[in-house]
Amino acid sequence: MKSPKKKLSSEEREELLLALRERFEKNMKRHKGLEWAKVEAKLDGNAEKLWSLNEMETTGGEPDVVGQDKKTGEYIFYDCAAESPKGRRSVCYDHEALESRKEHKPGNSAIQMAAELGIEILTEEQYRDLQKLGDFDTKTSSWIKTPADIRKLGGAVFCDRRYDTVFLYHNGAESYYAARGFRGALRV
Incomplete structure (x- = not known):
């Protein structure tokens, strides 16, 4: 192709x-x-x-x-969109998670989509730095780069902003939600 x-x-x-x-x-x-x-x-x-x-x-x-x-x-x-980018929502964390789903698979994964776009998914530190510049993800959430030890156990992490606080959460890497996408970084 x-x-x-x-x-x-x-x-x-x-x-x-x-x-x-x-x-x-x-x-x-x-x-x-x-x-x-x-x-x-x-x-x-x-x-x-x-x-x-x-x-x-x-x-x-x-x-x-x-x-x-x-x-x-x-x-x-x-x-820097106020909410997790619309065109990148309803995705699970990575290709392994996508393949593990037996039914109701999402169209893509955050890690694969980021690679296709030529960008890196934000780390927790980058996400927290972004939140110092404004209020982001007050209604949505964004997958972030998951530490290998968490991912090895089947999990993945995401963040959002609620109650004027940035929260870090966990979920199964194969999960996906209409209000969860991912944010990327690009160095030029």
Whole structure:
């Protein structure tokens, strides 16, 4: 089977860059001290990362810059949609969990979908950092990177925000819910 193209048309590229710039300028508290022109320069010529950002956008993630790695100079994008991205909900945790379901299988898993999009699922630390930038997942929840020892025992973890507090929960990795998706990170 032919793999999907990972390059945007010039029209898609311009539309995405406009959306990213507008979101960047509207939410300056997420990335104090950073300049859009420098972010855009880093994006320029990086077709695969632009493709991934576009996938984040089209699945409802509303990606935005949340920082810059001081060592590598990479800009860090997270999904900043108020709720877990609509186009990435009703998924179990990983492929193993998906395969273990005998019936009523979801269409995909969070880990597999993240790989298809070219992004990483947020860790607990990244999720908690995101929550310092606003109130996210007040009605939904998001799978996060599960520690190997928990996953080996059949579990997976997810987070949400309720009562002005970020909670970490567990579930069977094969479970899925209409209000649970996942958030991703991309370094450019």
